[in-house]
Amino acid sequence: MSERNSFATRLLRWHRQHGRHDLPWQCDRNLYRVWVAEIMLQQTQVSTVIPYYQCFMSVFPDLRALSAAPLERVLECWSGLGYYSRARNLHRTARIIAADYDGCFPRDYVDVLSLPGIGRSTAGAILAQALGQRHTLLDGNVKRVLARYHAVEGWPGRTAVLEQLWRHAENHTPERNLADYTQAIMDLGATVCTRSRPACASCPLRSDCIASNTDRVGLFPAPRPKKTLPVKSARLLVLTNKQGAILLEKRPPAGIWGGLWSLPETAPDESVESVCKDRWGFRVLDFEDGVSFRHSFSHYHLDITPCQVRVRERADHINDPGQLFWCRFDDSTPPAMATPVARIVRQYTIT
Numbered sequence: 001m002s003e004r005n006s007f008a009t010r011l012l013r014w015h016r017q018h019g020r021h022d023l024p025w026q027c028d029r030n031l032y033r034v035w036v037a038e039i040m041l042q043q044t045q046v047s048t049v050i051p052y053y054q055c056f057m058s059v060f061p062d063l064r065a066l067s068a069a070p071l072e073r074v075l076e077c078w079s080g081l082g083y084y085s086r087a088r089n090l091h092r093t094a095r096i097i098a099a100d101y102d103g104c105f106p107r108d109y110v111d112v113l114s115l116p117g118i119g120r121s122t123a124g125a126i127l128a129q130a131l132g133q134r135h136t137l138l139d140g141n142v143k144r145v146l147a148r149y150h151a152v153e154g155w156p157g158r159t160a161v162l163e164q165l166w167r168h169a170e171n172h173t174p175e176r177n178l179a180d181y182t183q184a185i186m187d188l189g190a191t192v193c194t195r196s197r198p199a200c201a202s203c204p205l206r207s208d209c210i211a212s213n214t215d216r217v218g219l220f221p222a223p224r225p226k227k228t229l230p231v232k233s234a235r236l237l238v239l240t241n242k243q244g245a246i247l248l249e250k251r252p253p254a255g256i257w258g259g260l261w262s263l264p265e266t267a268p269d270e271s272v273e274s275v276c277k278d279r280w281g282f283r284v285l286d287f288e289d290g291v292s293f294r295h296s297f298s299h300y301h302l303d304i305t306p307c308q309v310r311v312r313e314r315a316d317h318i319n320d321p322g323q324l325f326w327c328r329f330d331d332s333t334p335p336a337m338a339t340p341v342a343r344i345v346r347q348y349t350i351t
Contacts, residue, residue: 015184075336089117141189147221
């Protein structure tokens with residue numbers, strides 16, 4: 001038996017008994033449903049994704065519904081899941097497919113790879129799971145499995161290490177049962193070959209896993225080199241009017257929290273009175289800073305200070321309702337906001 005067949009055969013046998021077979025995107029499986037799932041699963045655990053996926057599918061059951069929807073509605077359904085560029089890319093891709101592919105998700109690997117937000121691993125996972133095409137994938141779970149099985153030295157973020165892992169992934173990918181194999185190797189990394197406290201005794205690949213046989217499982221894969229993240233600071237203004245509504249401002253389409261509704265942001269040392277007067281012509285009645293907290297992104301920490309600001313009663317006149325509006329948060333569907341912004345709003349909402 002070849003190395004490829006031995007690896008894949010054992011993995012598939014394990015998956016039939018121990019793998020996950022009832023995930024929402026495994027039911028009524030098609031290109032659209034698998035694509036949405038794979039985008040949501042980028043840097044997010046299955047348990048977190050499931051309720052968002054179910055909600056998303058109830059609102060956008062097919063590609064036509066997604067492409068016809070305004071971005072604002074898509075972001076509302078994504079609110080709280082994080083990494084919002086994924087939602088913007090989903091929406092953008094849906095419209096590209098509607099315009100360039102007659103509304104049908106492409107079946108060719110090169111075409112799929114050309115779409116926004118879809119890289120080599122995601123393209124392979126989509127086509128393997130939805131159509132059974134033979135493509136390799138290399139998400140975080142698979143990198144961990146292969147790095148340990150072959151004792152691949154170095155951090156997977158380095159080009160040379162990544163290329164080595166891709167070669168191993170290609171060698172192990174079978175010619176048949178691609179949908180099951182793709183799910184199996186991801187499941188093994190997620191449930192057995194976990195980052196901490198892996199269950200090596202339950203692993204179907206243990207007999208020839210180099211890391212396990214040399215008692216070095218904890219050394220693979222090598223961690224990302226430590227890097228001190230910069231720290232930025234911002235004050236988020238909780239502007240309230242006489243009616244108890246809070247002013248929201250739409251963020252630019254690109255960048256952090258792109259396209260989401262947020263609280264107006266200022267530098268910590270800016271004058272609250274001057275900002276309110278210069279930006280909106282508001283007169284500040286009083287203001288008070290709240291307790292600061294830290295929100296971390298992948299490339300920096302943001303220390304946020306919420307500041308409740310009461311403004312004069314007639315400050316509810318807004319000249320640009322597409323970018324600013326007063327919200328009372330008593331509707332059934334709140335606007336799309338990032339998690340730390342929603343946290344502040346919940347704290348200060350006047351009911």
